[in-house]
Amino acid sequence: MLKTLDHPLALHVLTHLRDKTTKPATFRRLCHHVSVMLALEATRDLATREVSIETPLETCKGRVLDRPLVLVPILRAGLGMVEIIVDLFPDVSIGYIGLERDHATARARSYYCKLPPLEGTRVLLVDPMLATGGSAVQAIDVIKQRGGSEIRMLNVVAAPEGVRAVEEKHPDVPIIAGALDRALNDRKYILPGLGDFGDRLYGT
Numbered sequence: 140m141l142k143t144l145d146h147p148l149a150l151h152v153l154t155h156l157r158d159k160t161t162k163p164a165t166f167r168r169l170c171h172h173v174s175v176m177l178a179l180e181a182t183r184d185l186a187t188r189e190v191s192i193e194t195p196l197e198t199c200k201g202r203v204l205d206r207p208l209v210l211v212p213i214l215r216a217g218l219g220m221v222e223i224i225v226d227l228f229p230d231v232s233i234g235y236i237g238l239e240r241d242h243a244t245a246r247a248r249s250y251y252c253k254l255p256p257l258e259g260t261r262v263l264l265v266d267p268m269l270a271t272g273g274s275a276v277q278a279i280d281v282i283k284q285r286g287g288s289e290i291r292m293l294n295v296v297a298a299p300e301g302v303r304a305v306e307e308k309h310p311d312v313p314i315i316a317g318a319l320d321r322a323l324n325d326r327k328y329i330l331p332g333l334g335d336f337g338d339r340l341y342g343t
């Protein structure tokens with residue numbers, strides 16, 4: 140299942156992220172803004188429990204988040220989404236999956252993996268770009284092997300091919316994306332896309 144953002148602010152932020160004249164400092168700030176919107180959309184149905192608190196005036200009932208949340212960025216570009224999501228959900232545990240696409244084949248190679256216990260948690264898997272879906276499918280495979288069962292994937296931009304790959308291999312994983320773009324080019328870059336997210340984030 141794919142859900143894309145339709146908030147006018149999301150459209151505005153995405154347009155500036157796509158603009159090739161946007162410099163890394165602004166790009167990182169815009170990445171934070173869109174990550175907040177993605178995180179809020181992806182966590183709309185988080186379980187809450189009732190608590191009783193004292194306001195300055197009287198006792199009242201409220202609700203607080205109830206279930207452990209694990210945030211898993213796919214390195215390196217996914218790191219750009221971490222800090223701001225941790226600001227929103229300070230109690231998250233964080234796991235890291237390092238994958239890098241080979242420039243010639245566009246196949247993702249694993250170079251790092253460090254995950255906390257995943258049983259009974261909800262996992263937010265974050266990676267700005269969903270292109271062929273190779274990285275996402277590999278990351279979800281690993282998370283499931285380690286006991287993760289409730290996984291949501293957050294992407295800034297998704298391509299139809301990547302969405303199809305995730306839906307085919309992991310139909311239980313919803314995708315929340317800033318936008319669904321048109322296609323991939325012959326080097327498996329997203330069109331219109333925004334280029335290499337990691338390079339633009341880190342000025343490489």
Ligand SMILES: O=P(O)(O)OC[C@H]1O[C@H](OP(=O)(O)OP(=O)(O)O)[C@H](O)[C@@H]1O
Nearest residue numbers: 215216239240269270271272273274337
């Ligand atoms: O859907 P796919 O075809 O697998 O492509 C998407 C992957 O490519 C990018 O990472 P990249 O491999 O460029 O690594 P980086 O984040 O270190 O730049 C992106 O952040 C995804 O992880």
Ligand SMILES: O=c1cc[nH]c(=O)[nH]1
Nearest residue numbers: 270328329334335336
């Ligand atoms: O368009 C793309 C595809 C993969 N990775 C990126 O950073 N951008």
Ligand SMILES: [Mg+2]
Nearest residue numbers: 335336337338
């Ligand atoms: Mg890259």
